[in-house]
Amino acid sequence: MTQQTSTGVVHLTQRTPVVTGPEMLASLVPPPQFDDATFDSYRADPAYPSQEEAKQTLQRFAGRSEPVKKAGLFRRAPKEAPMKPGVYLDGGFGVGKTHLLASVYRALPARRKYFGSFIEYTALVGALGYRNTVDLLRGADLLCIDEFELDDPGDTMVMTRLLGELVTSGTKLAATSNTPPNALGEGRFAAQDFLREIHAMSASFETLRIDGVDYRQRAIDGTAVTLDDSAYAQRVGDAAAAGTASDDDFSDVIRHLAQVHPSRYIRLIDDLDVVGLRDVRELTDQSEALRFVAFVDRVYDAQLPVVATGIPLNDVFADEMLGGGYRKKYLRAISRLNALTHTAPDAA
Numbered sequence: 001m002t003q004q005t006s007t008g009v010v011h012l013t014q015r016t017p018v019v020t021g022p023e024m025l026a027s028l029v030p031p032p033q034f035d036d037a038t039f040d041s042y043r044a045d046p047a048y049p050s051q052e053e054a055k056q057t058l059q060r061f062a063g064r065s066e067p068v069k070k071a072g073l074f075r076r077a078p079k080e081a082p083m084k085p086g087v088y089l090d091g092g093f094g095v096g097k098t099h100l101l102a103s104v105y106r107a108l109p110a111r112r113k114y115f116g117s118f119i120e121y122t123a124l125v126g127a128l129g130y131r132n133t134v135d136l137l138r139g140a141d142l143l144c145i146d147e148f149e150l151d152d153p154g155d156t157m158v159m160t161r162l163l164g165e166l167v168t169s170g171t172k173l174a175a176t177s178n179t180p181p182n183a184l185g186e187g188r189f190a191a192q193d194f195l196r197e198i199h200a201m202s203a204s205f206e207t208l209r210i211d212g213v214d215y216r217q218r219a220i221d222g223t224a225v226t227l228d229d230s231a232y233a234q235r236v237g238d239a240a241a242a243g244t245a246s247d248d249d250f251s252d253v254i255r256h257l258a259q260v261h262p263s264r265y266i267r268l269i270d271d272l273d274v275v276g277l278r279d280v281r282e283l284t285d286q287s288e289a290l291r292f293v294a295f296v297d298r299v300y301d302a303q304l305p306v307v308a309t310g311i312p313l314n315d316v317f318a319d320e321m322l323g324g325g326y327r328k329k330y331l332r333a334i335s336r337l338n339a340l341t342h343t344a345p346d347a348a
């Protein structure tokens with residue numbers, strides 16, 4: 001890994017991170033922004049009853065449900081139907097799915113439990129091999145999978161088989177997505193073996209629909225903040241004086257992301273306080289756009305402010321992409337970019 005300075009300006013394009021399998025495994029915990037996430041700190045919106053209903057079901061899944069009332073003299077105690085080994089939180093952006101997933105992780109009394117995104121688990125398989133990954137995770141009490149979304153049918157089939165093996169060994173599964181499990185890959189893939197794997201996996205999950213309004217957009221404008229060159233230089237300079245800021249041409253970053261495995265994107269932003277992107281342009285290549293989405297997810301997990309020049313980051317994905325099979329991924333990224341530009345110091 002490249003040597004990093006404690007303060008100053010760095011360039012993402014000069015970083016070539018390396019992540020080992022054991023490091024990947026050790027990093028499978030909730031993102032820092034959810035360090036304090038619990039069921040008690042989750043605030044369900046009364047306007048959307050499905051949020052409270054999901055919370056109650058997940059508390060039961062994690063073993064924290066209210067005690068069942070004892071039977072009377074002539075009454076039988078009510079029986080709760082057994083839950084499936086997996087729960088699947090399906091809902092829109094910013095409705096608290098990851099908060100609830102992190103709450104399950106913290107509430108379940110378990111010796112071995114893991115929390116990661118879909119891409120982090122597939123990266124673990126890539127680094128260690130399928131059989132080694134199964135052996136390593138077998139016996140875990142809980143596997144939390146955030147953002148279960150399908151970009152590649154091969155990765156998906158590997159992941160569904162991995163989960164199938166873990167379920168049979170007693171591992172509980174909890175996952176989030178913006179798509180119901182039996183519709184994953186809809187509009188993208190149609191191979192029969194792929195569809196068979198998805199439907200087999202969905203049978204292991206109880207699906208909980210969570211409705212609501214994106215909390216990231218409740219108190220901010222719908223447009224990402226973009227700066228002129230002078231304001232950008234000032235923001236990057238101020239951040240570099242107090243900590244570490246990155247400063248890169250947007251197109252250079254996009255090219256560099258193609259040279260770094262997505263599982264290593266988190267290391268690209270190690271020790272940063274601000275991410276700076278100059279001359280943001282529209283992305284028209286699907287592969288470039290999907291890599292940028294994966295990068296945005298890591299920046300958002302780290303809650304790093306973003307400062308940028310060029311077009312607003314909410315316009316970074318071409319219209320034809322927003323109408324395609326990856327629409328939900330792009331809209332989620334836009335929601336996150338919008339929020340991150342508004343968290344930058346002195347964002348207007």
